[in-house]
Amino acid sequence: MNLPNKLTMLRLIFVPFYVFFLLMTAIPHHYLIALIIFAAAAYTDHLDGKIARKHNMVTDFGKFADPLADKIMIFSALACFIQLGLTGAVVLIITAAREFAVTSVRLVAADKGKVVAANIWGKLKTVSQIAAVLAVMLLQYIMELSSLGIVHFENTPAVSAWFCIIGESLLWISVLFAVISGVIYICQNFEFIKNAK
Numbered sequence: 001m002n003l004p005n006k007l008t009m010l011r012l013i014f015v016p017f018y019v020f021f022l023l024m025t026a027i028p029h030h031y032l033i034a035l036i037i038f039a040a041a042a043y044t045d046h047l048d049g050k051i052a053r054k055h056n057m058v059t060d061f062g063k064f065a066d067p068l069a070d071k072i073m074i075f076s077a078l079a080c081f082i083q084l085g086l087t088g089a090v091v092l093i094i095t096a097a098r099e100f101a102v103t104s105v106r107l108v109a110a111d112k113g114k115v116v117a118a119n120i121w122g123k124l125k126t127v128s129q130i131a132a133v134l135a136v137m138l139l140q141y142i143m144e145l146s147s148l149g150i151v152h153f154e155n156t157p158a159v160s161a162w163f164c165i166i167g168e169s170l171l172w173i174s175v176l177f178a179v180i181s182g183v184i185y186i187c188q189n190f191e192f193i194k195n196a197k
Helices: 005-024 031-055 060-083 089-111 122-146 156-188 192-195
Strands: none
Touching: 005 031, 005 122, 031 060, 031 156, 031 192, 060 089, 060 192, 122 156, 156 192
């Protein structure tokens, strides 16, 4: 297994750790710890692709495992947000539906001996998702600092409400990117669906 693929596997290893800290609300600064671990996992996504392209280490395993690791990373964060009451299930449902649709196209293509890599729209979708998840955790950490008495707001409930609106808006922007990229992906690879038996 080459270095980019090891980094992809490392991203998967990070997942249970940031999920643990994200959900352990009794631990002080749990949002910050989860944010740092998630950011490290997201950085491996950037790093593995960069190394693979620069050193011509792109593999079929990487083309499949890299998007899979991204999905697990994002789905885990969204599921935690639902449990914490930071977003609704619809965000996860639409995001998952897009991923299942794209993965289905990939499987049909693979059956015909073709590996279909992610396109630029898929990368933009992933970046928007990572940015949204990081922003939600950062905003919640600021509110956690307020509850610990480290940061003071004149109107804490209003600030909390605005932070929730901002976080939810960013998540919905990432959903929009997911839908757009999914439609483009399916249209670009429609030949595999049309010729499927």
